[in-house]
Amino acid sequence: MVALRLCPIATIHDHTGTSPPPAAVAMAEGMGTCRDRLIDQSLTARYSGWILEALDELPDNFLISDPVISGHPIVFASRGFLAMSGYAREEVVGRNGRIFQGPATDRRSVMEIREAIREERTLQISLLNYRKDGTPHWILFHLCPVFAMEDGRVIHFVAVQVPIPRQSRCSRSGEREMVFGTCRNEVRLDEDCGCNLAVDSFLDMDNKGLDAEESCKASDREKEKALNAATSILSTMTHYSKLTGRVVCTKRCSSAGIVPLSSSLNISLGRIKQSFVLTDPHLPDMPIVYASDEFLSLTGYSRYEVLGCNCRFLHGPGTDAGVLQQIKDCIRAEQACSVRLLNYRKDGSSFGNLLHISPVRDASGKIAFYVEVQIDENSKGDEHGLSPKMRQLGVVGQVKVAVRSLSSRAGPSRTSS
Template sequence: MIGELGGDRTFLGSDDKGLGSEESCEASVEDKEKASVTVNNILSALIRYSELTGRRVSGKKCSDSVGIVPLGSSLTISLGRIKQSFVLTDPHLHDMPIVYVSEAFLSLTGYSRNEVLGRNCRFLSGPGTDVGTLCEIRENIRTEQASSVRILNYRKDGSSFWNLLHISPVRNARGKIAFYVGVQTDESAKTDAQGLSPEMRQLGTVGAVKVAVRSLSAGVGPSKSS
């Protein structure tokens, strides 16, 4: 999970979903978001296919309808080389949505990419998640500080795991915060095949993400100041 920057955003806590009392023939924001995520996933798959086959695939993602800024294909490819579990969120959009999710995150949590992109990271919270830890995350995000916490999260099947979570702001080439990265490590997996500790794996992942964003920030992600 990653915290929230403040304002009227509610990055942490339970999902606030409701149905309006008035009917409308116009698609809801939620429906548009789901459609956008589906189209983006298809286009991302096509881009990956084009990289393997050498055939060029072009298209316009419909993220603009819900305000999600699509990542450039070059950045997506660079991030796809990182094997650890992590997500990128956009602090400049309402509810700080997830704009990139790694394959390892999907394996760890049991969710599909379609179920993760565009959502707020609070969906990993559950009845046993400590409120004090959530407040600590929120404060660190507000002050633009990196932080490491141990937090109880929940997979799609309802099973819980202790997440050794590291969160860090990711700045673009101009020094402005473009994203926040959250790196997740199941506490039960203390070391990997190379004998690296969770802390070392997390720092390596954050470093790789920062290099990718700074190298390609001229054409991807937000460039606003926080």
């Protein structure tokens, strides 16, 4: 069975309720098409076309997500997960995992998951999720990162979900079984939040607002089942990655000198909907360490083809050497610059690139990256009427905020050099 893609459904209207200008519609459709293609290729480009069938044969309940794509979408949902949750595959692929949360999902548990993603580490935690029909169910959530061998960056997260049987999940000494509350003893239910945790076996509203002191812990058997499932899934992914020569591993195992960006920074940058790249001036040949979805759409290259490369692959016979020297001089002087440059797409076609380059400093004031924002001079104008220069400065500002906020708190992956 082939993993289906969820085509984004969006209606664009401004605050007046009128239809948007054609340029805005075309831009939204183009961005959606690019993202859809990245989701489709997220697994097959690295693990070969056989990976989807191999994963579909595994009996476990699990999801695979891609933190590099904007919105950190799900790129695969197993048959077991779909049966457990009641969703169809096309309703899940392309969406963020938050769609399974509900009013009674413990927010502190969600924050623990987000922190594990930011720190790119494995996590096991009990969690109250919701099926498609709205019924809540407890699961043991086992998260593990998947690293690329060539540069050590996180390319996927695997999330195994093992149902926690009713008899073992939430009990309180001296009282009847309870199936609501949180999974951690120190967390309390806040009745002011308006959360109704009613489940079919516990509808006693007199208990609403009680301290959530239930033990809600998965058994050792369930923990072992989750670990074994994760091991099997990761083994399958590793095996198929060897077929393409782009091997993955379960621990950071970079064989190159490039230190990857943190998943948290990747996710923050993914929210910026413009064509841009980040380059690292501290590494030999100043390689690209981040490329936006819109940059890939503009140039026709895949993310795997551009990361680790210098931007000169965009140059061609008509590229002005004088402009290239101007760019080098500005970088050497640690200054921003704006130029017009003839660049070339993967298919050989050329485009006039209105390029803006600016240094990006970390929280200590040192240059961490250079951001390069590209605008095709023949592209349709901005729907808000902003000039190319203003759009580029807006991107630079957003990148600087993302880098500085993350570099102010150290993590296992670098945000600055």
